[in-house]
Amino acid sequence: MAQEKEKAQAEKEKKAKHFKQEKEHKKPKHMELHEYATATLGAGNMREAVRLPKGEDFNEWLAVNTVDFFNEISLLYGIVTEYCTKDSCPVMSAGPKYEYLWMDGVKVKKPIKVSAPEYIDYLMSWIEEQINDSNVFPTDDGVNFPKNFKQVCKTILKRLFRVYGHIYHSHMQKMVALDAEAHLNTCFKHFVYFVKEFKLVDERELAPLGDTIQHMLKKDAEKQGAKYKPKYNY
Numbered sequence: 001m002a003q004e005k006e007k008a009q010a011e012k013e014k015k016a017k018h019f020k021q022e023k024e025h026k027k028p029k030h031m032e033l034h035e036y037a038t039a040t041l042g043a044g045n046m047r048e049a050v051r052l053p054k055g056e057d058f059n060e061w062l063a064v065n066t067v068d069f070f071n072e073i074s075l076l077y078g079i080v081t082e083y084c085t086k087d088s089c090p091v092m093s094a095g096p097k098y099e100y101l102w103m104d105g106v107k108v109k110k111p112i113k114v115s116a117p118e119y120i121d122y123l124m125s126w127i128e129e130q131i132n133d134s135n136v137f138p139t140d141d142g143v144n145f146p147k148n149f150k151q152v153c154k155t156i157l158k159r160l161f162r163v164y165g166h167i168y169h170s171h172m173q174k175m176v177a178l179d180a181e182a183h184l185n186t187c188f189k190h191f192v193y194f195v196k197e198f199k200l201v202d203e204r205e206l207a208p209l210g211d212t213i214q215h216m217l218k219k220d221a222e223k224q225g226a227k228y229k230p231k232y233n234y
């Protein structure tokens, strides 16, 4: 009983930390795919877990994963949001070489220089609007995805990556101190495998975390190798 109470409290705290409200999967199909994805991820092989499940529609898979990535980043950024201020992060950057200006082409037509927290708020609000728009993310069975659905998701994922870039470059110490590093790495690895599997984010966009990605993939390959190769060569 006490344990259950503790668990409920932990869940509550986790929810409270979301930067934006968690998006739910409204379509039964999406819930089913979400559960499938969670289960295969739990099984450990991420490269396998991101693949399109047999017989499923790519757009449905893309929709579910995009929403899940939004929720993951929202939770991760929620952890450091109080430390990411106009003073600590006056520009939106992913390391010294990469700075981002905000523009969505609709509300903000010319690129504007804003602080990281403002940029991330613009970015996450923009994604929220896309996800909430049933013309973009259909919620009823039998309603087709718009023709530009993949393109919209590519833009969402490209922008979500920037939040990872900012967290890794500017708030890593805090993530370590708050014991959230392992969760950050797992979420990011999932994201990388997914966008690489379906070529959804250009390599040059991923460059700010190029070293982290290389290191991660190498470590994974070694792990796989160690599994299949004999332990000793003699």
Ligand SMILES: [Zn+2]
Pocket (backbone or CB within 6 Å): 083, 084, 085, 088, 089, 116, 117, 166, 170, 171
């Ligand atoms: Zn920041």
